Amino acid sequence: MTATITGPTDAVAARRWRLPAALRHGSLVIGGTILLLIVAAALFAPLITWHDPYAQNIVARRVPPIWYGWFWDHPKATWTHPLGTDKLGRDYWTRLVYGARISLLIGTATTIMSGLIGTTLGMAAGYFGRKVDLVVSFLVTTRLAMPVVLVALAVVAKQGSSLVVVILVLGSLLWDRFAVVMRSVTQQARSRDYVTAAQALGCSTPRILIGEILPNVANPLIVIATVEMANAILFEAALSFLGLGVQPPLPSWGLMLAEAKEDIFFSPWMITIPGLGLFALILAINLVGDGLRDASVSRGRA
Amino acid sequence: MLSYALRRLIIGVLVMFVVSGITFTLTNAAIDPARAIAGEGATSDDVEAIRKSYGFDRPLAARYVAWLGQALQGDLGSSYRQRRPVVDVIMERLPVTLKLGGLALAFALVLSIPLAIAAALRPNSWIDRIALLFALFGQAMPTFWFALLGIVVFSVNLRWLPASGSGTTAHFILPAIALGYYAAPTLMRLMRAGMIDVLASDYIRTARAKGLSEARVVLKHALRNAVLPVVSVAAVQFGFMLGGSVVIETIFAMQGVGYLAWESISLSDLPVTQAIVLMISLIYIVLTLSADLLNAWLDPRIRIG
Numbered sequence: 001m002t003a004t005i006t007g008p009t010d011a012v013a014a015r016r017w018r019l020p021a022a023l024r025h026g027s028l029v030i031g032g033t034i035l036l037l038i039v040a041a042a043l044f045a046p047l048i049t050w051h052d053p054y055a056q057n058i059v060a061r062r063v064p065p066i067w068y069g070w071f072w073d074h075p076k077a078t079w080t081h082p083l084g085t086d087k088l089g090r091d092y093w094t095r096l097v098y099g100a101r102i103s104l105l106i107g108t109a110t111t112i113m114s115g116l117i118g119t120t121l122g123m124a125a126g127y128f129g130r131k132v133d134l135v136v137s138f139l140v141t142t143r144l145a146m147p148v149v150l151v152a153l154a155v156v157a158k159q160g161s162s163l164v165v166v167i168l169v170l171g172s173l174l175w176d177r178f179a180v181v182m183r184s185v186t187q188q189a190r191s192r193d194y195v196t197a198a199q200a201l202g203c204s205t206p207r208i209l210i211g212e213i214l215p216n217v218a219n220p221l222i223v224i225a226t227v228e229m230a231n232a233i234l235f236e237a238a239l240s241f242l243g244l245g246v247q248p249p250l251p252s253w254g255l256m257l258a259e260a261k262e263d264i265f266f267s268p269w270m271i272t273i274p275g276l277g278l279f280a281l282i283l284a285i286n287l288v289g290d291g292l293r294d295a296s297v298s299r300g301r302a
Numbered sequence: 303m304l305s306y307a308l309r310r311l312i313i314g315v316l317v318m319f320v321v322s323g324i325t326f327t328l329t330n331a332a333i334d335p336a337r338a339i340a341g342e343g344a345t346s347d348d349v350e351a352i353r354k355s356y357g358f359d360r361p362l363a364a365r366y367v368a369w370l371g372q373a374l375q376g377d378l379g380s381s382y383r384q385r386r387p388v389v390d391v392i393m394e395r396l397p398v399t400l401k402l403g404g405l406a407l408a409f410a411l412v413l414s415i416p417l418a419i420a421a422a423l424r425p426n427s428w429i430d431r432i433a434l435l436f437a438l439f440g441q442a443m444p445t446f447w448f449a450l451l452g453i454v455v456f457s458v459n460l461r462w463l464p465a466s467g468s469g470t471t472a473h474f475i476l477p478a479i480a481l482g483y484y485a486a487p488t489l490m491r492l493m494r495a496g497m498i499d500v501l502a503s504d505y506i507r508t509a510r511a512k513g514l515s516e517a518r519v520v521l522k523h524a525l526r527n528a529v530l531p532v533v534s535v536a537a538v539q540f541g542f543m544l545g546g547s548v549v550i551e552t553i554f555a556m557q558g559v560g561y562l563a564w565e566s567i568s569l570s571d572l573p574v575t576q577a578i579v580l581m582i583s584l585i586y587i588v589l590t591l592s593a594d595l596l597n598a599w600l601d602p603r604i605r606i607g
Contacts, residue, residue, distance in 0.1 A: 016409070046387070052422065138316070138317070138320075142321055142324075142587070146321055147579060147585055147586075148547065149545050149549065150550050151328065153564070154333070154569050157568065181346045228444075237444055237446075238444070238445070238549050242564060244567070246478070264453060264454060264458065271447070271454070272454075275444065275450065279443060282444070283438065286442055287438070
């Protein structure tokens with residue numbers, strides 16, 4: 001077993017769990033392609049669907065997807081509704097595509113909000129240290145001690161649970177990872193020469209933080225943003241699934257899953273399709289995040 | 303060590319106070335307790351009368367102090383719906399949630415640790431790739447969707463496992479797997495990274511040079527050191543799982559604290575909601591505190607630095 005006796009430098013290289021060499025840039029490519037497809041579908045939703053996402057059709061309820069026609073000769077499964085219809089006769093493909101808009105909107109808006117809060121706190125803690133650091137650490141510990149799902153549920157329950165409320169609630173809860181990571185990278189950047197130089201030149205503190213440090217810690221910031229975006233999308237889906245997130249008739253994927261739950265026995269495809277949408281979106285975002293991290297790590301070492 | 307422990311303990315207590323304050327404010331802002339007690343058909347006069355007689359018209363701060371004073375004596379009030387002490391209501395449901403969390407954690411560890419060790423022994427081999435795929439999928443799989451798919455396959459099609467309830471251990475299998483798979487990727491990544499670090503260290507080289515068998519080197523010398531950070535993170539994950547059990551328990555209609563939380567929120571049962579949030583926070587704080595103290599005790603660098 002001499003092959004497993006590796007030197008410390010090999011250990012550093014092997015420590016990061018990287019995709020196989022051929023797939024390493026592939027992770028970015030695959031993730032990026034799926035993500036772009038979903039974003040494009042969401043943006044051009046009216047062009048690639050031929051129904052109204054809210055239009056109900058009593059005579060075409062619970063129509064199965066097209067492959068039921070291919071494999072089991074189901075007479076109702078036609079290209080009119082390629083992914084079938086839900087219990088109210090709404091076209092599933094159309095709702096799936098419009099649902100991507102909601103997930104992406106919530107993911108982006110929440111990440112921007114939590115990113116602003118977390119980055120501000122983290123950079124302040126990392127740059128000023130001492131008491132500021134203590135206060136921020138305390139805030140992060142407090143935030144981590146609060147169960148996100150429960151607090152979000154309790155707040156959303158009576159606030160009329162609109163899209164905006166869900167974004168505000170998740171945005172004000174999911175900043176902890178931003179703060180932790182930005183604190184540590186700012187601490188490292190603070191003692192670098194370029195910061196000392198800027199201080200010697202008499203630059204103002206905001207200018208040093210925003211003009212000098214922020215561009216140099218942008219890489220980890222973007223990686224965390226992908227993680228938190230995926231997180232926010234999952235939380236929205238979970239809240240909507242529990243009936244306390246985005247409200248009907250909006251086509252949120254979590255809500256579609258909740259509505260399909262009662263049809264689980266006879267129409268299992270109804271829960272499979274929106275779940276696949278969520279799975280593909282989260283996987284794509286994670287792959288992009290992993291790819292970006294690998295890219296920044298190898299560049300940092302070169 | 304003692305001063306470190308004391309400092310951490312004080313911070314833990316402070317966090318608990320702040321969390322209780324935030325929880326009290328948020329839930330009171332979100333839920334109107336007087337309206338909740340009065341019920342659906344009550345007139346606004348009734349609601350006002352209840353508001354006065356229960357003292358809900360007093361300022362929030364005064365109510366918080368009164369509530370905190372009682373809470374410190376172990377009295378968390380009475381459930382509006384069940385007309386019983388909150389402590390009784392929760393204690394009745396706690397075993398189900400603890401069993402679910404424990405089984406889920408066990409599943410996560412059983413899945414992640416052997417896979418991570420195998421992956422760490424041969425980085426970039428096929429087994430490493432499989433482990434990576436497992437982790438990628440686990441991270442991208444929404445827990446509740448995974449649970450629903452489990453119901454479709456194992457309850458509806460194969461009829462092996464029950465789809466709802468919490469009566470027997472069989473009822474816990476699907477929920478525990480769904481909840482555990484969500485926690486597994488984090489543990490797997492940590493275990494793999496730790497194991498690779500340890501395997502490259504000098505004392506493992508020494509152990510190998512002494513001619514110990516590979517199994518002994520890996521299982522006795524390396525695993526012991528690499529598993530420590532995993533244990534402390536697993537403790538924290540257990541705390542997160544209690545929060546995550548809200549979704550899972552609701553899907554499987556399990557009579558646990560998570561389902562109780564969802565019920566109490568949708569029925570505006572304020573005292574129960576507050577108590578559950580506080581209890582989960584307390585468990586999280588105690589778990590992280592013990593994990594930190596354990597690490598500090600094992601690694602003197604932490605308590606000095």
